[in-house]
Amino acid sequence: MEAMQEQEILQAFLKLMEENSRKEQAQDLTLLLSYLRDMEHQLDAVVNELHTVKQELAEQKAGLNPDGRREVSARVEQLEGSAHHLFEKIEELRSRIVTCAANALENVKQAGTVALDRAVSAMGLGKALAAIQRSASQSMADTKRHIEGIETIGHELRSVGGHLKNIGRTMTGKETQRVDGGKEGAIQAGILAPLRAAYRIHAKMNNTALAAIGAVERLEQAAAKAQEKRVEKKPSIRKNLEEKKAEAAARPAPDKEKRPQEAAL
Structure with a gap:
């Protein structure tokens, strides 16, 4: 389905919600779609930052030996894979929203407004967003862990360099310098x-996902309440049958002895 067609479906669905006393729900769904776009932009920014690292490694600007480059490259590949996985989760959720909205537009003429509430329930927004938030939080933790690992690699490289310099100073009779890894170099x-x-972008994305979950909770609760009210107003078929049986049992039985006499008259 093309992006333009998806947008038309969503706009029609939102308009239908507003026209059927569901303005607040329409606002929450609009807010959710905005959050999904924000998270996609944030992931784009993450991937761009990772590409910068890969370019540094490819051009051998990092000052790392082959083993160090391979280790850093593996860490970056893992983070990039996590970002693409998050992209897929967001796209799957958006696609499900569009599909459920399209179904509601087709069914609303026959089913009425119940089609709108059923569509919201069928989207599975809460579970999907919870999974996205967990993935964003995990990516943030993984990024921090990889940063700390690369910091250790850089510290060790600077320490080795300092020891080699001290060997040279010792051989020339110069005073050695304390080696502590020093500050991070430009490389x-x-x-x-x-x-x-x-990492900072992942932190923002995690907050965006949490905000989206808040909007979805309101949306799903409103849809559930609407369906509950509908059930309360519409008595069940079984209840109607039971009431009719009770009424029939309460009626007095006809007097069979009087029937022949009445017929004779």
């Missing part, structure tokens, strides 16, 4: 800076 910062930016 290591070329990798760590974009990763730290990716």
